[in-house]
Amino acid sequence: MGHIQDTTVWNNENIYKSFSDSTLINDVEKLTVQIASFSDKAKIFTAAIDALENNSNLPENLITNTKESLLERLNISSEMMTIMTFASCQLSTDAMNVEAKDLSGRLGILNSKFSKGAKPLQLFLQRVSPDFIKELLESDEMNQFSFELEHSRKLRDFLLSTSEEVLVSGLSQDGLHAWGKLYNALCGSMKIQVGDESLGLARAASLVREGDRSKREAAYNGINEAWRNHEESAAAILNAINGWRLEMSEHRGQKREMHYLDVSCHQSRIQRETLDALMDQTYKQREIGQEALLSMAKLMGIKKLAPYDLIAPAPNLGGSQESSTSFGEAIDIIAEAFSELTPEMGDFARMMADKGWIDAKPTENRSPGAYCTKFARTREPRVFITYTGSMGNVITLAHELGHAYHNWVMRDMPLAETSYSMTLAETASIFAETLVKKALLEKSTNREERLKIMWQNAESAAALLINIPARFEFEKNLVEARKVRPQSPEEMKVLMKNAWERWYGDTVTEYDEMFWANKLHFSISSLGFYNYPYLFGYLFSLGIYGQKDKYGNDFKNLYHRILCDTGRMSAEDLIKKHLSKDITKASFWQDSLNIVSAQVREFSQEVEK
Numbered sequence: 001m002g003h004i005q006d007t008t009v010w011n012n013e014n015i016y017k018s019f020s021d022s023t024l025i026n027d028v029e030k031l032t033v034q035i036a037s038f039s040d041k042a043k044i045f046t047a048a049i050d051a052l053e054n055n056s057n058l059p060e061n062l063i064t065n066t067k068e069s070l071l072e073r074l075n076i077s078s079e080m081m082t083i084m085t086f087a088s089c090q091l092s093t094d095a096m097n098v099e100a101k102d103l104s105g106r107l108g109i110l111n112s113k114f115s116k117g118a119k120p121l122q123l124f125l126q127r128v129s130p131d132f133i134k135e136l137l138e139s140d141e142m143n144q145f146s147f148e149l150e151h152s153r154k155l156r157d158f159l160l161s162t163s164e165e166v167l168v169s170g171l172s173q174d175g176l177h178a179w180g181k182l183y184n185a186l187c188g189s190m191k192i193q194v195g196d197e198s199l200g201l202a203r204a205a206s207l208v209r210e211g212d213r214s215k216r217e218a219a220y221n222g223i224n225e226a227w228r229n230h231e232e233s234a235a236a237i238l239n240a241i242n243g244w245r246l247e248m249s250e251h252r253g254q255k256r257e258m259h260y261l262d263v264s265c266h267q268s269r270i271q272r273e274t275l276d277a278l279m280d281q282t283y284k285q286r287e288i289g290q291e292a293l294l295s296m297a298k299l300m301g302i303k304k305l306a307p308y309d310l311i312a313p314a315p316n317l318g319g320s321q322e323s324s325t326s327f328g329e330a331i332d333i334i335a336e337a338f339s340e341l342t343p344e345m346g347d348f349a350r351m352m353a354d355k356g357w358i359d360a361k362p363t364e365n366r367s368p369g370a371y372c373t374k375f376a377r378t379r380e381p382r383v384f385i386t387y388t389g390s391m392g393n394v395i396t397l398a399h400e401l402g403h404a405y406h407n408w409v410m411r412d413m414p415l416a417e418t419s420y421s422m423t424l425a426e427t428a429s430i431f432a433e434t435l436v437k438k439a440l441l442e443k444s445t446n447r448e449e450r451l452k453i454m455w456q457n458a459e460s461a462a463a464l465l466i467n468i469p470a471r472f473e474f475e476k477n478l479v480e481a482r483k484v485r486p487q488s489p490e491e492m493k494v495l496m497k498n499a500w501e502r503w504y505g506d507t508v509t510e511y512d513e514m515f516w517a518n519k520l521h522f523s524i525s526s527l528g529f530y531n532y533p534y535l536f537g538y539l540f541s542l543g544i545y546g547q548k549d550k551y552g553n554d555f556k557n558l559y560h561r562i563l564c565d566t567g568r569m570s571a572e573d574l575i576k577k578h579l580s581k582d583i584t585k586a587s588f589w590q591d592s593l594n595i596v597s598a599q600v601r602e603f604s605q606e607v608e609k
């Protein structure tokens with residue numbers, strides 16, 4: 001027996017041996033029963049809401065019932081997530097796996113039953129009096145729910161009646177969310193003509209990331225041509241999604257105005273002032289990203305970048321042959337760089353590889369992209385990446401291991417305190433990237449290598465300080481325009497061109513006027529303004545990193561404490577508590593922008609040499 005474990009593929013056998021594992025089959029059955037009984041018990045909250053609405057007496061033993069239901073909901077969702085993760089991990093490495101698809105489909109249905117069953121509890125907790133919540137949270141066991149409850153209760157003014165809430169969420173499945181599904185279906189069925197080849201969208205999109213410029217151009221043109229053929233549908237999707245949201249805001253905003261950015265800030269767990277300060281300061285400093293774009297063009301030997309150059313790898317500068325980093329070497333590099341902060345973080349990176357918690361080996365039918373996930377039951381992280389040895393790959397691996405480390409330092413905390421918003425999620429990943437890039441730069445022995453690493457910095461600066469804000473700008477202007485009436489494809493193009501012009505200025509050859517259609521983020525039905533959290537995370541993370549020298553030896557503990565509080569605090573409170581800084585003020589963001597500015601200057605100077 002005793003085969004050698006390949007450390008570049010996942011080993012999830014401690015969760016379930018296989019899809020026919022009897023424990024898995026039992027667990028799914030158990031979950032089904034649990035959800036049915038949970039939903040049944042949760043009916044008491046429908047009665048409780050009725051009592052609140054009619055000012056009559058609440059049902060008896062409601063505190064006890066609420067406590068039990070909250071714990072049971074947490075327990076079910078942990079089990080549900082564990083089994084779902086097991087299936088989705090398998091699907092990432094092999095999209096054709098029939099057993100994984102089957103399990104994933106069944107869990108999807110089970111999960112929507114669970115959400116439906118949990119709805120009365122959620123609505124009750126949002127509506128009930130502060131006194132009830134205070135009493136509820138008094139026991140130690142309940143403490144872990146306090147941030148989540150207080151946060152969701154901030155939306156209580158915007159609640160509709162219970163029957164309306166239930167109706168809206170039911171209708172949204174074939175209303176709002178159907179538009180998002182239509183977008184995905186279009187993407188899945190699209191054929192892109194690139195040269196004399198007809199490719200799927202995912203494959204064509206991956207060509208835009210490759211080194212061959214003419215291939216990138218052909219792929220970009222092919223993708224936009226395909227979207228032009230579907231532009232009426234793409235515009236209808238955006239009009240419907242945004243129209244739905246505006247209509248909802250109007251209904252919900254009876255007591256006080258419900259602004260679309262306030263909704264987004266609530267999801268991001270930040271204040272509106274913080275978002276404004278971040279965006280305003282980034283706009284004032286747009287020259288940093290623009291300088292990065294011009295220097296990247298120079299290194300490519302062209303005057304300006306075209307839209308299809310924005311995510312290209314560093315150009316091959318001749319000289320030595322293309323270097324490639326093996327997976328084992330990448331782990332060594334990352335572990336060493338992490339150890340600079342604390343040996344514990346370095347050991348963690350090695351452990352991730354040793355335990356088979358990273359799946360990196362290119363396989364057929366593999367999902368694109370990279371991500372970090374976790375098994376809620378065992379609190380173990382997993383990382384997915386398709387590793388082929390490029391510099392970009394090494395940085396992405398560091399990024400995902402940063403996310404994994406974040407989960408790892410929280411592993412002993414109560415589960416309800418460990419879920420953080422997207423804005424704070426990117427803190428740990430970009431922090432890890434920063435550590436690795438710095439170590440790589442310090443170790444690099446020749447100019448070519450240095451330029452490759454600096455290219456990554458420049459590309460991040462351009463993407464995050466220019467492209468992401470342009471997306472934000474477009475979406476904001478689209479929502480405003482949609483208030484007046486639906487927008488035609490031609491009007492969408494103008495909105496997008498204007499947004500690009502405001503941020504890119506004249507630093508690119510043309511503006512991508514089809515970006516509203518070809519960037520899927522605008523058509524995510526469940527979430528508006530999907531993009532700015534990346535800019536937030538980037539500058540927020542650098543803001544923390546920038547304090548490294550000031551705190552010296554204490555910094556590593558400080559960093560851990562910050563990570564541990566990401567699931568139980570707003571971003572403002574987090575930074576006030578640990579760094580005594582105010583992120584609603586421009587100066588916090590300016591300090592981070594100064595770090596990016598120095599990175600870009602370093603790159604420009606190296607290009608000039």
Ligand SMILES: [Zn+2]
Pocket residue numbers: 399403425426429
């Ligand atoms: Zn990330």
